[in-house]
Each structure stands twice: as structure tokens, then as C-alpha cells.
Amino acid sequence: MPERQSAIRCQDLTLGYNRHPAVHHLSGNFAHGSLTAIVGPNGAGKSTLLKGISGSLKPIGGHIELASHKRHNIAYLPQAADIDRSFPITVYDLVSMGLWNTIGFFRGISASGKNKIADALHAVGLTGFENRTIGTLSGGQMQRCLFARLILQDAPIILLDEPFNAIDAKTAHDLMHIIHHWHHEKRTIVAVLHDTELVKRAFPETLLIAREPIAWGETSAVLCSENMERSRSMTEAYDPHAHDCERAA
Numbered sequence: 001m002p003e004r005q006s007a008i009r010c011q012d013l014t015l016g017y018n019r020h021p022a023v024h025h026l027s028g029n030f031a032h033g034s035l036t037a038i039v040g041p042n043g044a045g046k047s048t049l050l051k052g053i054s055g056s057l058k059p060i061g062g063h064i065e066l067a068s069h070k071r072h073n074i075a076y077l078p079q080a081a082d083i084d085r086s087f088p089i090t091v092y093d094l095v096s097m098g099l100w101n102t103i104g105f106f107r108g109i110s111a112s113g114k115n116k117i118a119d120a121l122h123a124v125g126l127t128g129f130e131n132r133t134i135g136t137l138s139g140g141q142m143q144r145c146l147f148a149r150l151i152l153q154d155a156p157i158i159l160l161d162e163p164f165n166a167i168d169a170k171t172a173h174d175l176m177h178i179i180h181h182w183h184h185e186k187r188t189i190v191a192v193l194h195d196t197e198l199v200k201r202a203f204p205e206t207l208l209i210a211r212e213p214i215a216w217g218e219t220s221a222v223l224c225s226e227n228m229e230r231s232r233s234m235t236e237a238y239d240p241h242a243h244d245c246e247r248a249a
């Protein structure tokens, strides 16, 4: 099979905090247009990997290469817990931030920009919520709002950190529909997920990680019971007081 064009290439990548590695020696490609789930136990380094790809965390070792070399080509949805919802901003203003790459900070929103915002709000089922402050939204409505912002970012690479966490089945179904639409548009999508049944149903490729990569490839092969057991035992064996990576780069 010919090698697929890579959108994100990780080369012997090690990421961590204060020199303590959280993701060790990851090498592999997220192919252009692929839809990949990142799966693994709590503390396995899944969010850390997304932070590394998004550019908000610099590697301790190794490299991340993007096909486009432009970080603004990445749209990133952080975990809900990392978002401050006490900030007094309306749904309209939060969603319109998705246009910043195209309009800049200080220019007004054009008529076509306003149409795009209306279309994005419609796509996520939030028409009529424009003037609500985000602190008044339910968890599911807030996630819909953040997806509308992602739609406007119009990025070729989309990173989603637990997009369905604490979300009801109808909202998860609607947001999954948007993810499939992005996949059909040949965007590269990487999503951290805990629901392995959903991953098996809807994500063709999976990276299973437990600080070190366990397996990466076709979902049905990656999520076999042997790999799942290995990922559990590797995380259980982790020593939180270890300083430097013991394996040579």
C-alpha cells in the first residue's frame, strides 16, 4: 500500500512538564484526511499529546512536523474543565472568535462573516442563543458553542480533547455528525476519547497510548484485548517520582 501523505509527523517525540516526561518516544504519522482517536487510561498523556501538536507545549525531545508548517492551521478544542465559563462573553462573541485568523483582532465582522456565524450557529442548533452569556449555557450547549467556533476556524487540522465528556446522547450524536462532515471534507481530525465502543463504531484509526505508544493503526486491530491489558499494566507500573526518561533517545 503506498504511504499516505502525512499531516502531522511525530519523530521520537517526548513531551512533559518541568522535564518530567508524560509522553515518551512517540513516532508515527497522522495521515492527511485521517480520523484518529487517541485512547488510553487516565494520566496516559493523551491531553499532553494534543497540547504538543497544538504548539502550546514544547517537546522535551524529538520533533513534531506539520505538513503546512503553520500553527494557525490547527483548531483545538480543550477539555471542558480547562475553559473558564465565568468570563462574561456572549455566545455570538465566543463563536465569532473563530474568524480571528481571517479578520484580525480589530477589524469589524463583514456581512459574509456574519452569515458564516449564523450558519455555524444553525449547524450546531444554537440559533437564538446569540446574546446568552456562556456562563448560562448547559454543558451540552457550551460544547455546541465551541463546535460552532471550530466550524468558523475552518482549519485543515482539528484536535478535540474529550469532546463528548458529560454530554447527553443527542448532543454527542449531533456533534459526531459534524466530525464526520469534517472527515468527508478531508480535514485531519484527532480526538481524545474514553468511549471505546464509540471509537470502534466511528473512528477508523486509533492511537493507544499509556505514556508510551502501545499501538497505532486500524482501530479494530489496535483495540484488541491484549493491547488494552498492556496499556492498563503500563500505567499502573508508572512511577510518578521518576525524573528523566530512562530510555536513550
Ligand SMILES: Nc1ncnc2c1ncn2[C@@H]1O[C@H](COP(=O)(O)OP(=O)(O)OP(=O)(O)O)[C@@H](O)[C@H]1O
Residues within 6 Å of the ligand: 017, 022, 040, 041, 042, 043, 044, 045, 046, 047, 048, 049
Ligand atoms: N500542567 C501540568 N503540570 C505538571 N504535570 C502535568 C500537567 N498536566 C498534566 N500533567 C501530568 O502529565 C501526565 C499526563 O497527563 P494528561 O492530562 O496528558 O493525561 P490524559 O491521558 O489526558 O489523562 P485523562 O484521561 O485523565 O484526561 C499526568 O501524570 C499528569 O498529572
